[in-house]
Every structure is written in C-alpha cells, then in structure tokens.
Amino acid sequence: MSAQHPARTATARHYLMCRPTYFTVDYRINPWMDPAKPVDTALAVLQWERLRELHRSLGHTVELIEPIPGLPDMVYAANGATVHDGRVLGARFRHPERAAEGPAYEQWFRDAGHAVVKTAEYVNEGEGDYLVVGDRVLAGTGFRTEPAAHAEAQELFGVPVTGLTLVDPRFYHLDTALAVLGDEIMYFPGAFSPASRRVLRELYPDAIVADEAEALVFGLNAVCDGRHVILPQAATTLAAKLAARGYEPIGIDLSELLKGGGSVKCCTLEIRHASAGGPR
Numbered sequence: 001m002s003a004q005h006p007a008r009t010a011t012a013r014h015y016l017m018c019r020p021t022y023f024t025v026d027y028r029i030n031p032w033m034d035p036a037k038p039v040d041t042a043l044a045v046l047q048w049e050r051l052r053e054l055h056r057s058l059g060h061t062v063e064l065i066e067p068i069p070g071l072p073d074m075v076y077a078a079n080g081a082t083v084h085d086g087r088v089l090g091a092r093f094r095h096p097e098r099a100a101e102g103p104a105y106e107q108w109f110r111d112a113g114h115a116v117v118k119t120a121e122y123v124n125e126g127e128g129d130y131l132v133v134g135d136r137v138l139a140g141t142g143f144r145t146e147p148a149a150h151a152e153a154q155e156l157f158g159v160p161v162t163g164l165t166l167v168d169p170r171f172y173h174l175d176t177a178l179a180v181l182g183d184e185i186m187y188f189p190g191a192f193s194p195a196s197r198r199v200l201r202e203l204y205p206d207a208i209v210a211d212e213a214e215a216l217v218f219g220l221n222a223v224c225d226g227r228h229v230i231l232p233q234a235a236t237t238l239a240a241k242l243a244a245r246g247y248e249p250i251g252i253d254l255s256e257l258l259k260g261g262g263s264v265k266c267c268t269l270e271i272r273h274a275s276a277g278g279p280r
C-alpha cells in the first residue's frame with residue numbers, strides 16, 4: 001500500500017446475482033457479441049460460481065434470482081434494476097431480446113419485500129447505466145438508457161443524477177467505462193463525449209484514469225466494497241494503479257461472460273438498503 005493513501009475500509013455489501021444456466025450468445029446487441037463464436041456454458045457457470053464465492057469470502061451477502069430459459073443475458077444482473085437508499089427503480093430494456101428481464105427482476109424485488117419498487121417509464125438498463133457514487137448517481141446515455149430516464153431516477157432517488165454521454169459502441173453501458181470506488185471513481189475518458197469528460201474532470205479531479213487497453217479487457221467493469229476491487233485478471237496495469245492508491249485489487253477470469261459483453265460488475269447488482277429512518 002502506498003504511504004500517501006489511507007488504508008481503505010471495506011463495508012459489507014448485499015448483492016443480487018443470476019446463475020448463467022441458460023447463458024449463450026445467439027443474438028448481437030453489442031459489438032462484443034458474436035453468435036458464430038462458441039460459448040462454453042458450463043465454464044461460464046464455473047467462472048460465475050468463483051465470482052459468487054469471492055463476494056462471499058469477502059463477507060458480502062449474495063442473493064440469487066432464478067434464471068429463465070430464453071433470457072441468456074439475465075446473468076448480467078446489474079442491468080436488472082437500480083437500488084438506492086432502499087428504493088428500487090425497475091429496468092426497461094432497449095432491445096426486445098432482453099425486454100422480459102425487466103419485469104422478472106422487478107418481481108424479485110417485490111417478492112423480497114421491498115416497499116418502494118417503481119416500474120420505469122423510460123428506457124434504462126439498471127446499474128449498467130446508473131452508478132451510485134456516494135450521494136450522487138452518474139447516469140450514462142448514448143446507447144441504451146435514454147436521457148429522459150435520468151430525470152425519472154432523480155425524482156425517485158432524490159439525489160443529483162448527472163448525465164454522461166457515451167460515444168464509443170464498445171463501451172455501450174456506463175459500467176464498461178467507469179467504476180465506483182467508494183466516493184472516488186476510475187474511468188476511461190475516451191468512452192465519453194468531450195463535454196462529459198469535462199464534467200468528470202470537474203467532479204472527480206483525483207479519479208484513476210484508465211487507458212484504452214485497460215478498458216478493452218473490461219478492467220473498468222469492477223466491483224469495489226471500499227477496499228477490495230474485483231476486476232478482470234487481464235487488467236494488470238489497472239490493478240497496479242489501484243494498489244498504488246491503497247486498494248486491494250483481486251483479479252478474476254470471466255472469459256466466457258466477456259463473450260456477451262460483460263464482466264464482474266455486470267454480474268453483480270448491489271442492493272443498497274434504506275438509511276436509518278427508512279426511505280424518505
């Protein structure tokens with residue numbers, strides 16, 4: 001750990017994941033997906049099990065939603081909803097191939113007893129495009145989530161929602177180009193419009209800046225508990241940058257899930273409970 005940075009503290013998290021039982025790539029809705037390339041579903045399950053075990057070994061709670069046949073992308077649980085301070089905003093998918101996932105995840109939250117669950121009016125792909133950083137939500141648009149959805153999120157959560165425009169189709173969701181590290185972030189500037197880059201520089205002058213190679217191995221599709229940062233094992237230079245800032249990077253191989261255009265963060269939806277006093 002670097003001397004200039006304080007020890008980072010982990011806090012216990014609550015995650016929702018979906019086993020990739022029916023994972024395959026038989027349609028193409030992002031540039032990473034190639035239906036001609038074979039997918040090893042058994043290996044995907046094994047890699048995913050290791051991620052779940054890792055979350056658990058770090059002291060986090062992992063709940064599971066039952067996978068549904070015919071919804072191969074359901075493994076990317078992060079897209080299923082956004083939860084802030086106990087309030088759940090359902091997802092509404094851009095592509096018809098994933099449309100049925102929205103209601104399935106919403107039902108899971110209702111069945112789990114969450115009191116505030118809003119069915120989305122506008123297209124939004126959950127934590128794929130909404131990332132909670134402290135008391136702010138960073139919100140992607142450009143490929144999936146529509147700008148009108150950002151105002152809908154702000155009305156539900158009651159915290160500032162800052163819109164960011166993605167411009168590179170390889171980084172079609174915000175969580176492919178930006179990761180939350182407690183109150184800090186790391187991101188790849190090249191994925192954003194010049195104006196959005198300015199906004200990010202202004203809000204997070206101390207952010208870890210990733211280069212294109214780090215972003216291309218999905219190094220930014222990472223999950224942080226305040227101290228540990230789980231990220232694809234190929235992102236070694238990014239791991240070194242994290243270590244230099246006092247974080248504990250943990251690399252993992254999710255090569256099969258990368259074939260669908262997702263990695264660690266995509267597979268991990270965070271359930272953020274209501275702060276003391278319950279939801280406002």
Ligand code: ARG
Binds near residue numbers: 176
């Ligand atoms: N095949 C999925 C899609 O294109 C991948 C989603 C990855 N999830 C994420 N949070 N970026 O929708």
